[in-house]
Amino acid sequence: MIIDLHIHSNHSSDGEYAPEEILQYVKRKNIKYFAIADHNTVSGYCKLKNYNQGISTVMIPASEFSTFFGEHEVHVLAYGIHYEDQALISVFETINKNKLKQAHARVKALRNLGFKINFDDLMEHAVGNVPSGVTFLNTLLKNEDNKTLLSEYIEGEKSYSPYTSFYFDFFAKGGLAHVHVPLIDIGEFFDKMNGRAVFSMAHPILNPGNIMPDLFDFPFDAVEVFSSYHNSEEVRLFRSVADENKCFYTAGSDYHGPNVKPNIFMGVDCSLNPAIMEKLLEAIDRRNLYLYNL
Template sequence: MNKSHIDLHMHSIYSDDGEYSPEQLVRMCHEAGVRIMAIADHNWIKANKEAKEQAQALGITYIPAIEIDCTYQGVNLHVLGYGIDDDPSLNQLGESIEKQELACSMKKLELTNALGFDLKKEQLDALSDNGVYTGEMFGEALLKDPRYQDHELLKCYREGGSRSDNPYVNFYWDYYAQGKPCYTEIYFPTLEDTIQLIHHHGGIAVLAHPGNNLKGKYELFDEMVALGLEGVECFSSYHTPETNDYFYQKAKALNILYTCGSDFHGKTKPAIHLGENGCPQPYEIEQLLRTYQLIK
């Protein structure tokens, strides 16, 4: 995977599935050779101020960001907002979704055990600091539970298995994502409202990892751009080279911003590393960031 000096998609402890503090991420980016970065936590902007201060101290260019869960035509999406202000009202998104996630966590436990397990609430509480149980946490708890060492359902997530590269998040995608057996519905804002919100706070709206969220529905992308979406994360650690190139060519044809991001989280995605996002032309993206006034 190509390593880039730009990484505009990573998560801190302010995301339920992030492992590192904003300051730690900045230092890790510095060590990895990343010179332009953004922390895009799920529905929170709490990392931006802390990260920006640390980035300035280390000579790294920091772009304030957020990743917002939203929906369009029945499809759950992630939209990145770059260059947003630090208005704390943006954190109301996180507060609303966290309340819903708390309410759904016990339902997730019930659905997980219906797969043939007997996980206890205490096992999830040991992994969660706020009572929200994510699909990644269920994967971690089950894979660490000695009772299920040889469980057939878990074999593909263990070392050497077909889903072992990022076992916890792969377990999430396989069982807790939209349309999967343990999915619990959360009310997310619409794509239209999300774009409007990002614009209201001075930001630019960019669709995250479309190869992941638009599988089989790439035709929706043009509609989203018509609604005001201004960019696409065409280079992502989730994408194949073919998917990267498809959205790269699409972005150029539509004359919109294209970005790159690893979507680094830490332990939930151990095969993903900072700066590794499949981008073969980071200096081209750097120039675009200047054109869009996201960096000087």
């Protein structure tokens, strides 16, 4: 059985394809269960919630939340959410307000590094979305004066995956233009959302090892063991971590499109791990949460 519980559409601002295009790919790949888990929004999956075409595919409404544990950004995948949930709307409002503060601070940091960029141009390129690393790079590249500083992302060694490389080089912790603007505290997130979703720790390899034990003080139901970020050894490691913390497993590609994340393809073969969907569906049913048969 092929599933994919971590797909990004262009509603993430760093995804390339519209939800309708993703659905067609899901159909071609015969993906039985999938989730459009856009960053801090449900507008992507909402495009498909009334798309009843009898294609024998189940869409699990989801979002990937950017929470902060101290100075560390921790991504939480929430499954079975409802787009009209007032707690969910409150979380999005908090995150989006802080994302705009973060964007202002990032513009200032980039200007201090010698780049030519202004906030109004950035928002124009965001096309109604909160700016992402993709938006920043696209905005910078519109100005010829920036291209010398960004040559390695255009035609150099980082041109193979320019958007991901740019994000980690500039905006991730330790990056040249990193600013500490927590989007939402992980404790506040779980206080508001506990019981309103099934929660999985996204791509845990990106979380510093020293904070991992403390993260399980929060009500995670699952760990994204099967991820495009993980090699076979890391899969074994995070299976063990999940087992120790009485969590089940989830599986997702973290697909954004070939320009944003090259060589990451939609669909995870879970034929040898049928319990992945069994556990998730049981948890969704137990909490009276949501899914859509398409």
